[in-house]
Amino acid sequence: MFHPQSFLATKELTDRIFQETFGDEKPSPVKDLIAFSFDLFCGRNPGFQACDTAFHDFDHTMQAAAAVADLLVAHKHNPVITTLARRDWELALAAIIFHDTGYLKLRHDLDGSGAKYSAIHVGRSCFFAWDLLPAFGFSRDELRQIQNAISATAISVCMKDIPFRDPREWLIGAIVATGDMLGQMAAEDYPERLAGLYLEFREATHFSRFHGTSFAVHKNLLDLLEGTEKFFYGYVMHMLGKEWKAVYRVLDDRRGNNRYIERIRANIARVNLMARSLAASQREAVNRKFS
Numbered sequence: 001m002f003h004p005q006s007f008l009a010t011k012e013l014t015d016r017i018f019q020e021t022f023g024d025e026k027p028s029p030v031k032d033l034i035a036f037s038f039d040l041f042c043g044r045n046p047g048f049q050a051c052d053t054a055f056h057d058f059d060h061t062m063q064a065a066a067a068v069a070d071l072l073v074a075h076k077h078n079p080v081i082t083t084l085a086r087r088d089w090e091l092a093l094a095a096i097i098f099h100d101t102g103y104l105k106l107r108h109d110l111d112g113s114g115a116k117y118s119a120i121h122v123g124r125s126c127f128f129a130w131d132l133l134p135a136f137g138f139s140r141d142e143l144r145q146i147q148n149a150i151s152a153t154a155i156s157v158c159m160k161d162i163p164f165r166d167p168r169e170w171l172i173g174a175i176v177a178t179g180d181m182l183g184q185m186a187a188e189d190y191p192e193r194l195a196g197l198y199l200e201f202r203e204a205t206h207f208s209r210f211h212g213t214s215f216a217v218h219k220n221l222l223d224l225l226e227g228t229e230k231f232f233y234g235y236v237m238h239m240l241g242k243e244w245k246a247v248y249r250v251l252d253d254r255r256g257n258n259r260y261i262e263r264i265r266a267n268i269a270r271v272n273l274m275a276r277s278l279a280a281s282q283r284e285a286v287n288r289k290f291s
Helices: 005-022 030-041 058-077 086-098 114-136 140-151 167-185 190-208 221-243 247-251 259-290
Strands: none
Touching: 005 030, 005 058, 005 086, 030 058, 030 086, 030 114, 058 086, 058 167, 058 247, 086 114, 086 140, 086 167, 114 140, 114 190, 140 167, 167 221, 167 247, 167 259, 190 221, 190 259, 221 259, 247 259
16 A cells, blocks of 8 residues: 555654654554554545645644654653653644544535634544544543643644643643644645645635634735744744743754754745745736736
C-alpha cells in the first residue's frame, strides 16, 4: 500500500522516540493510531468519506504530530511546569492525531466539503475521539483528557475555561495546541497551502453565516497572504507565549534559537514574496484592461 512521506516520517519519528526514551516497554498504540488515521482520512473507514479539505488534511495532521513528538522529547530533557510519563505522551499524540478529524464528513453527508465544519470542527473531533479511541485501549477518563487537549487547539482558546484537573493535564493540552500551531506554520509547504486554507475559510463563512468569525475576515487570497505576518507576530506569538505559557521554548537550543520559529519566519518571508507577486500581477491585469 502506498503511504505519503508524512506518514512514513511521522511513524519513524514516533517509533524512534518511544524506543530511545522508554526502551523495550510494551508497544505504543501510536503506531496503530497513525495507520488508523491514514485509513480514516483516505475514506477506508465505513462511517466516513475521504478527507476533502485542502489544508486540514492528513499531511497537516502528521506535521502537527511530528511537532508534538519533538516537544515531548524536548520537554523530557527540560521538564517545565511538571513531568510527563509515557502514557501522557500517548494521550498527547492521540489528541493531535484526532484533533482535526472534525473536518471529515460522514458517509451520508453529500453537501459541500468538510471545510463547512470549520466553526465546529473541534467539537466534532472530540465526539469522534470518544467514539473511536476506546478501541485503542483508552479509558473513559483518558478520553476526557484527550478531549480537553483537542479543545486546547480551538482558535482564540482560553485555557482556563477548559476543565483541566491538574498541571499535568494542562501541559498535555498546551503541548498539543503548541504542536498544532508550530507544525502547520513551520511546514515546508505552508506558503503553497495557504490558497487551500483560503478556500476553506470561504466555504466555512458561507456555510456558517458567521461573518464575524476569525475565518471570515479575509476578502480574498491576497488579503490572507498579506495578513500572514501580522497573524503570526500578533495572534500566534501571543498564544504561544501567554496562553500556552511559552512551552515552545523547550525547543530552544543553547543559543536561544528555535528551529520551528526560524522555519516559520522563513515561510513568512516567502508568503510576503508571494503576496507582492500576486498584487503586481493583479495590477498588471487591471492596467491591461483599461489601457
